[in-house]
Amino acid sequence: MRFGLVCGTCGKQKPFDLQGMKCGCGGTLSVEYDLERVGRTLTKESLQSRVTSMWRYEELLPVTSMAHIVTLGEGWTPLIRLYPLERQLPLRKLWVKREEQNPTGSFKARGFSAAISVAREHGVRKVAVNSNGNAASALAAYAGYAGMEAYVFLPKDCPGLIAAECSLYGAFTCLVDGFIHDAGRIIQDGGREQGWHHVGTLKEPGRAEGKKTMGLELAEQLGWKLPSVIVYPTGGGSGLIGMWNAFMQLKRLGLLMGDLPRMVSVQEQGCQPVIDNMERGGPFVPITSGVSSNPTGMRVPEPPDGELIVRVLRESGGTAVAVSPEEIRCAQAEMGKSGISSSPEGAAAWAGFLRLLDRNWLRPSDEVVLFNTSHAMKYTPSQPDRLPVVKTYEEWKRRRA
Numbered sequence: 001m002r003f004g005l006v007c008g009t010c011g012k013q014k015p016f017d018l019q020g021m022k023c024g025c026g027g028t029l030s031v032e033y034d035l036e037r038v039g040r041t042l043t044k045e046s047l048q049s050r051v052t053s054m055w056r057y058e059e060l061l062p063v064t065s066m067a068h069i070v071t072l073g074e075g076w077t078p079l080i081r082l083y084p085l086e087r088q089l090p091l092r093k094l095w096v097k098r099e100e101q102n103p104t105g106s107f108k109a110r111g112f113s114a115a116i117s118v119a120r121e122h123g124v125r126k127v128a129v130n131s132n133g134n135a136a137s138a139l140a141a142y143a144g145y146a147g148m149e150a151y152v153f154l155p156k157d158c159p160g161l162i163a164a165e166c167s168l169y170g171a172f173t174c175l176v177d178g179f180i181h182d183a184g185r186i187i188q189d190g191g192r193e194q195g196w197h198h199v200g201t202l203k204e205p206g207r208a209e210g211k212k213t214m215g216l217e218l219a220e221q222l223g224w225k226l227p228s229v230i231v232y233p234t235g236g237g238s239g240l241i242g243m244w245n246a247f248m249q250l251k252r253l254g255l256l257m258g259d260l261p262r263m264v265s266v267q268e269q270g271c272q273p274v275i276d277n278m279e280r281g282g283p284f285v286p287i288t289s290g291v292s293s294n295p296t297g298m299r300v301p302e303p304p305d306g307e308l309i310v311r312v313l314r315e316s317g318g319t320a321v322a323v324s325p326e327e328i329r330c331a332q333a334e335m336g337k338s339g340i341s342s343s344p345e346g347a348a349a350w351a352g353f354l355r356l357l358d359r360n361w362l363r364p365s366d367e368v369v370l371f372n373t374s375h376a377m378k379y380t381p382s383q384p385d386r387l388p389v390v391k392t393y394e395e396w397k398r399r400r401a
Contacts, residue, residue, distance in 0.1 A: 003062050005205065006032040008308060016062065018122045021202055028305045030245060031062045031205050039253050047220065052076040054110050054213035060249060061114055062209055068121040070146045072103035074113045075213055079221045079369070085338060089357065093367040095227070096340055097218060100375035104165075106343070107214065107239060107373045108138035114210030115199045116142040125149065128196035130176075130183035132235065132297050133162035134374050139199060140169035151196060153183035156389050157295040160382035167387070174396060175389040179291060181302045182391075189393035201236035202304040208242040215246030218369060224250075225257045228366040231353045233345035233373055234265035234274055234320075235300035237309040244312045261369075263318035265309065266352030268293040268344075271301055272322040277310050284310060294325060296344045297373065319361065327351040332376065343379060346372030 006013045009027025021029045038059040050056035054075025055066075063069060078098045086094040099107035112135070119127060128151040129139045136152035143150035150171035154163055155178060166173040176183040187198050199207065219226055226247065232240050240263060250256045265274045270293030277284050287301035303309060313320055323331075331354070332347035342350070349370045356362045390396045 001064070002037055002059075003031050003033045005029040016205070018118065018124075018197070019204055021204060028202055028308050029205075030241075031209055033060060033249065035249065035252050042253070044224070044255065054113065054210065054217065057213055057216045060209075060212070060216065060246075061117075062205055063114075063117045063121055065121065068117055069113075070116045070120055070142055071113050072109065072141065072145060074102050074109040075217060077101045077217070079218065080340075082338060090364050091357075091362055091366045091368060092364065093227070095369045096335075097214065097369055097371050098340070099214070099371060099373045100341055100343065100346070104134070104138045104141045105375050105378055106134040106138065107211065107371070108134045109142070110213055111135070111207035111210040111238065112138040112142040112199070115139075115204060115206030116146050116148070118204070118206040119148070119197055119199070120146050124197045126151070126195050126197060127199050128152070128187045128191070128194075129199045130154075130180050130187055132180050132295060132299055133158045134297055134378070135201075136171070136173070137162050137165040137169065140166045140171035140173075144170045151187075151194075153186050155179055155183060155295055159295065159379050161380055162378055163387060164382070165378075173387055175387050177389055177391045180300055186390070186393045186396055190397065200304070201238050208238040208245070210242075211239040212242035212246040214239065214371070215243030216250065218243075219247070219250055219256060224255055226259070226261045227369045228259075228261060229264060229318075229362065229368045230261045231264045231266060231349045231356075231368060231370045233298055233348045233371065234267055234309065235297045235303070235345075237265075237274070237303050237305070239371075239373075240265060240312055241305070241308055244316065260316060263313055263316040264352065264356065265313060265318075265320040266348045267298050267320070267322050268296065268328065268348060269322045269324050270294075271299045272320075273301060273303060273306055274309055274313075275320040275322045277306060278313060278320045283307070294344060296379075298345055298348060319356075321352045321355050323348050323351040323355060327354075335372070336376070340372055341375040341377065342372045343374035343376060345374060346370075
């Protein structure tokens with residue numbers, strides 16, 4: 001087989017598996033490819049005639065047969081140079097990667113195109129995810145297209161339009177009295193009885209690999225020379241982890257020129273476990289109480305592998321920064337005036353970027369890419385229509401009976 005799994009902590013290898021993404025040592029497993037084989041067909045020349053979607057990098061995605069691919073046209077999103085803003089700032093170049101132009105309006109489409117394709121190849125018929133919003137609507141869309149049953153569990157303060165979107169895509173949608181990890185516990189408790197394939201962050205091999213294509217794409221769009229800095233809004237962290245893996249693979253394939261970027265995580269004040277752990281060092285400590293940030297994709301008190309996020313930031317020479325709700329609102333308005341419909345997460349990337357400028361962490365010679373992960377309209381205030389609210393799996397089961 002052209003790919004398997006490897007532990008990022010101890011280096012242990014094992015055959016590819018659909019579930020169980022934790023090694024015996026506690027490290028997270030990721031997909032490892034036969035890069036010598038990949039390099040025979042994935043070349044700069046071959047890419048020139050390929051489909052303009054994330055599946056142009058099919059050799060670096062964990063699907064054996066292309067007949068199992070589930071795609072709605074995700075990937076190859078625009079990389080826009082922000083010339084007017086750039087001229088006002090003390091740095092060399094500034095871009096925004098417009099992930100809001102993916103199907104379902106967010107970068108989550110990449111992860112679920114890959115995850116549902118992998119699941120389809122392994123005969124899965126029922127999928128479930130816990131999400132703050134955009135992952136749920138993406139799963140609902142891709143599962144619907146693949147003819148699978150989808151079950152999504154969202155915190156009850158999830159943006160109403162996103163919850164409604166999940167239902168419109170045909171997913172069995174339920175609100176949870178708690179946070180994203182509480183929603184995940186329902187899936188964990190009911191998974192065996194219900195036959196759910198859990199496609200939560202780092203619970204299976206596909207999502208991080210799909211998000212990895214943001215890094216592959218960025219390298220190709222910039223002529224195989226990466227920017228100095230990537231600023232990325234961070235919740236569960238699979239996008240950040242996936243992109244770093246992509247850069248490592250491209251480096252080993254000999255496709256990249258120059259240095260790797262300094263990676264920056266941005267979170268909202270009130271739920272900033274990555275920032276807190278970057279500052280304190282030692283084993284990663286999740287947030288267990290006192291969460292006060294807004295219900296966005298950044299609100300993940302217990303990242304599935306926070307230590308790996310911190311390791312990527314440190315290996316890259318990067319950092320993490322927290323921004324306030326007011327900074328996010330101002331950034332959203334400023335991006336809107338520049339023609340970019342930004343989600344709170346994308347606006348947080350801009351706000352974090354401004355913080356780094358104020359701290360002189362960014363250099364005049366830096367070339368910076370900001371990621372706008374979703375569009376603004378998905379967060380328009382709205383109440384979900386008559387969706388059940390539960391606290392535990394047993395309560396969900398009683399409501400379904």
